[in-house]
Amino acid sequence: MAAPARARGASFLEDAKNATTEWLRKAFELDGYVAGQEILIAVYLALRLEKPILIEGAPGVGKTEIAKVLARIFGTDLIRLQCYEGLDESKALYEWDYQKQLLHIQLLREAGCIPEESELFSEDYLLERPLLKAIRAERRPVLLIDEVDKCDPEFEAFLFEVLSDFTVSVPELGTIRARQIPIVVLTSNNERELSDGLRRRCVYLFIEYPSVEKELRIVRSRVPEASDKLARDVACVVARVRTMDLRKQPSIAETLDWTRALLALGVEKVNDQLLAETATMLLKNRDDVLALREAAAGGRWVTEALEACEPGRPHQAGKTRRPPRP
Ligand SMILES: Nc1ncnc2c1ncn2[C@@H]1O[C@H](COP(=O)(O)OP(=O)(O)O)[C@@H](O)[C@H]1O
Numbered sequence: 377m378a379a380p381a382r383a384r385g386a387s388f389l390e391d392a393k394n395a396t397t398e399w400l401r402k403a404f405e406l407d408g409y410v411a412g413q414e415i416l417i418a419v420y421l422a423l424r425l426e427k428p429i430l431i432e433g434a435p436g437v438g439k440t441e442i443a444k445v446l447a448r449i450f451g452t453d454l455i456r457l458q459c460y461e462g463l464d465e466s467k468a469l470y471e472w473d474y475q476k477q478l479l480h481i482q483l484l485r486e487a488g489c490i491p492e493e494s495e496l497f498s499e500d501y502l503l504e505r506p507l508l509k510a511i512r513a514e515r516r517p518v519l520l521i522d523e524v525d526k527c528d529p530e531f532e533a534f535l536f537e538v539l540s541d542f543t544v545s546v547p548e549l550g551t552i553r554a555r556q557i558p559i560v561v562l563t564s565n566n567e568r569e570l571s572d573g574l575r576r577r578c579v580y581l582f583i584e585y586p587s588v589e590k591e592l593r594i595v596r597s598r599v600p601e602a603s604d605k606l607a608r609d610v611a612c613v614v615a616r617v618r619t620m621d622l623r624k625q626p627s628i629a630e631t632l633d634w635t636r637a638l639l640a641l642g643v644e645k646v647n648d649q650l651l652a653e654t655a656t657m658l659l660k661n662r663d664d665v666l667a668l669r670e671a672a673a674g675g676r677w678v679t680e681a682l683e684a685c686e687p688g689r690p691h692q693a694g695k696t697r698r699p700p701r702p
């Protein structure tokens with residue numbers, strides 16, 4: 377089997393079904409994505425069994441990125457369907473280009489002709505939307521159905537049908553069957569409970585906030601300019617921030633933003649004053665920022681976070697971790 381490669385055009389795996397967990401581990405690592413065994417096994421099974429993978433977790437924990445990584449490591453297209461309330465078949469599957477059709481009718485009329493219906497409802501006037509694009513793709517693409525919990529239950533039912541057989545019927549063109557089943561990644565922020573049917577069809581993966589150790593590896597991978605000391609400070613402080621009673625805990629995206637902000641400010645090690653000054657890079661809610669500033673006002677909050685920090689210990693969301701007594 378070809379070794380995973382970083383650059384496009386290099387030796388990609390011919391068939392995603394041949395990817396072993398070890399191949400995936402190396403490929404994810406080369407791409408800078410830190411993935412534990414749980415993620416690798418779920419991705420492996422989805423590829424092997426040709427099932428969609430449904431990834432749930434809080435915003436910013438790395439769900440969407442998995443689809444992007446898969447497209448990159450297999451050197452294939454990423455086709456993205458962003459879900460939202462009111463999304464319907466015409467925006468997800470296909471629609472007819474009415475303006476172009478009207479223009480065509482007008483031109484024919486001016487020339488004294490009557491347009492044929494079959495002429496107007498042909499390939500030339502078809503606007504492919506993500507699902508049809510994925511079904512008709514030449515090369516097996518990655519189809520990302522992002523934030524599926526945002527769509528309406530009716531659309532979810534339609535999606536379930538499409539994902540069942542990857543066959544769609546366009547009355548004017550006939551039945552279109554996928555040449556190969558796309559690699560499908562569905563993500564959900566858990567804002568709405570998804571149907572059992574959809575869940576059953578998928579390989580399920582839940583991504584938690586990372587442990588200190590994992591977050592440290594992510595910071596090192598994504599912000600290699602940061603020193604080991606700074607990366608460690610960041611991971612430890614963020615872990616303690618996540619134990620606070622906040623409206624919205626900082627995600628990995630915010631950890632990375634904060635690290636880059638600290639670098640931009642020329643910071644080499646974190647202290648309480650810096651944390652208070654840069655808290656808005658980490659927290660995006662006024663009450664949360666004020667709570668963190670108040671916590672840091674004592675002057676020992678960061679020190680305690682670093683003293684209590686043990687990379688390797690799993691993060692315990694929502695539980696207050698008491699720092700050791702001096
Ligand atoms: N395990 C990881 N390894 C490397 N980078 C990660 C990891 N998890 C998340 N990230 C980074 O965090 C950011 C947010 O990830 P994203 O996939 O957009 O989150 P989500 O879709 O869960 O809201 C991205 O910049 C992504 O690259």
Ligand SMILES: [Mg+2]
Nearest residue numbers: 439440522563
């Ligand atoms: Mg996302």
